[in-house]
Amino acid sequence: MSDTFALSASPPDWVGDYPRDVSKPKGTATDGVGVLHETDSTVYWKTFEVVELDDGSEQIRSGYYTKSGWRNKPLMLPTQEFNDLVTFAEGRIL
Numbered sequence: 001m002s003d004t005f006a007l008s009a010s011p012p013d014w015v016g017d018y019p020r021d022v023s024k025p026k027g028t029a030t031d032g033v034g035v036l037h038e039t040d041s042t043v044y045w046k047t048f049e050v051v052e053l054d055d056g057s058e059q060i061r062s063g064y065y066t067k068s069g070w071r072n073k074p075l076m077l078p079t080q081e082f083n084d085l086v087t088f089a090e091g092r093i094l
Contacts, residue, residue: 005081006036007088015045015065022061024072027053029061033089035081042066046075048085050093060093 011017011034019028034047045065052058062075077085086094 004036004038005077005084007033007084008036009033009088009092011045011047011065012036012043014067022049022051025051025053025059025061027051027059031093033085033092035077035085035088037064037077037081046077046085048075048089048093 011032018032019030022029028051029049030052032047032049034045037044037046043066046062047064048060048062050058051061061072063070063072064075065071075082
């Protein structure tokens, strides 16, 4: 099977809905968009999330979830899929 990619304005059920607590930086993820990336062995939710920090400011964080939780790692996607995700995020969270 080759990798598949599907854009979505909401996370898969195994990630959970917003809002959710964020530890680094300390705050609350309030919204996000992402791409569901399926490989032969793993499913990823690669995402941009809006994080409202405890001081009231906002940041965008990127990273990915697997079924075992959040990974604060670089958001790696093929060029076209990354471009599609950025375009999809514009007007939704950016």
